[in-house]
Amino acid sequence: MRPLDGITVVEFSRVLAGPFATQILADLGADVIKIERPGGGDESRSFEPRLPGGESAYFFAFNRGKRSVTLNLRTTRGQEIARGLAAGADVLVENFMPGTMDKYGLGYEALATLNPGLVYISSTGFGQSGPYADRKGYDTVFQALSGIMSLTGHPDTPPAKVGIPVSDMTSGLWIVISALTGLLERKNSGRGGHVDLAMMDVQASLLALAAARIFALDEDPGRTGTAHLGRVPSSAFECADGGWLHISASDQHWKPLCEVLGLGELAADPALDANEGRIAQRERVTAALAAAVARRPRDELAVALRAVDVPAGEVKTAREALADPHTIARGMVGHFDHPTEGRFSALRTPLRLDETEYPEPGVPPLLGADTEEVLAERLGLDHDELARLREEGTI
Missing domain, CATH: 3.30.1540.10 (formyl-coa transferase, domain 3)
Incomplete structure (x- = not known):
């Protein structure tokens, strides 16, 4: 048994923060149903680096252990099917611009009527309110706007981005925290709720030490390279x-x-x-x-x-860190066997619970590979109905 066995997550997110979060939930046992556009799917499926069979290692890094369902949300039938899946879910994660899910009839208020226990997480760049709510953004944009970029680098060099997509990945961790908190609250109250999680808010929260210097000393910290403002050496x-x-x-x-x-x-x-x-x-x-x-x-x-x-x-370099004896001994690098790309290495979710032996990392799904299985299992659609949906472009 894994901690989230029996929990269903419906994912309407793509690229990094949302997929990273739902991958963690899948590693912890949740059944994650990833909704993707027919034909193209999550745009990160086309991102570099590409593998010999055409799949994306970028997509592999954040979408293991999920089931992929292709669904055209611009159609009435597609929206009905999405509502049906959400009606039976415990958690929903979406990262559309504010108002988009409402336009599809998939906003929180509409779905909470069908499923009062749904934990609904809207992960956007700037949140559901505020002067920047309608802005789009990427990881590096948030690093720039939040002050993180101004703090990164050496004093005599220009601002620099962090070497990993820190804004996306920390936001993904907060999506996980939101999901687990929502599930605990539902256990206590019987109801779910709507989480308004802004990536910009997450980045502001990371400024805790910089903010402490501003609040205490009225000092706006600058770049220090590898040095620490509060400790020598x-x-x-x-x-x-x-x-x-x-x-x-x-x-x-x-x-x-x-x-x-x-x-x-x-x-x-x-x-x-x-x-x-x-x-x-x-x-x-x-x-x-x-x-x-x-x-x-x-x-x-x-x-x-x-x-x-x-x-x-x-x-160390990233290669050296992954090959480090301690990293290996802790089992942080695992593998999965993909149907078209073969055996591929993957990083494990680092959580260890009472020495529980978690399985090898899950396999990233082929686009739409689980559509018929999920819709038959969750909504009771038969072969003829699925064939009609595919013919009309709904799935």
Whole structure:
């Protein structure tokens, strides 16, 4: 048994945030029915990188373990079928522009009448209200507008985006939180509800530490590279072999760090014993550390620091991180067997519950592969009706 066995999720979302969220729900046991446009489906099916059989590795990354149903929501019959699926669902996730689902007769008020227990999550760029509600946006647009881009990079370089689609992925996590919270509330009250989740709101919530400096010091933080405004040392340093090592030390780590690096003068200076003093002398401390680290090979120094409990992490590439012995031992990389692309690697959902052995990652569905099965199972449509729906372009 998995935690969400017996829960049905109907997904009207595409590309990243919504699909990422529903994939997590599928990994936890939910039956996720992904509604896609006939002919093209989720547009991420065409995104790079493409695999030899034509499928998209981008789509694979966020749509495992779901069932794909093609449905033309612009038709009256398609809307009726969608309502029928929602009537039997526990959670609905949609990321259309505000008002679109209402236009199709699939808004919360209409569906709550059919299914009062439905947890309905609208994940949009800017929410259902506010001056920007009708704006469209992408991950990098939210990084720019939220201040995240202005905080990313080095002081002497232009703003930079985060190396992963952080706005999409953190929003996806909040969709999951919303779904689980809604299901718990339904257990208590017997009713579902409508969650208005704005990606821009999620990004604003990530500014907690930057906001703390604004609220406390009236200071608008800027780019610091790998350094930490509130801790010294906490930076990545280049080593003798060209590798980089990130060192992040609190007060209890300071003297052991100095000992390993041969910085007796700094260790003997009482003004540097506390973080506050090291922040006041940031340039002196950082320069001394950089010079000492530059004389040592990365891996040897990392081992020496960890031996005295100084937190240190080698700056690795994504390939190196996935091949790391700890990543492998934790089973974070799994596999699935796809009907056209064969065996393919996939990252597991990281949640572990009481040592539960979760199965291998689910298989991403071919476009519309489950349409007839789902509509027959959920709505009782027979072969002749399904044939008519396909002929008229509804499915």
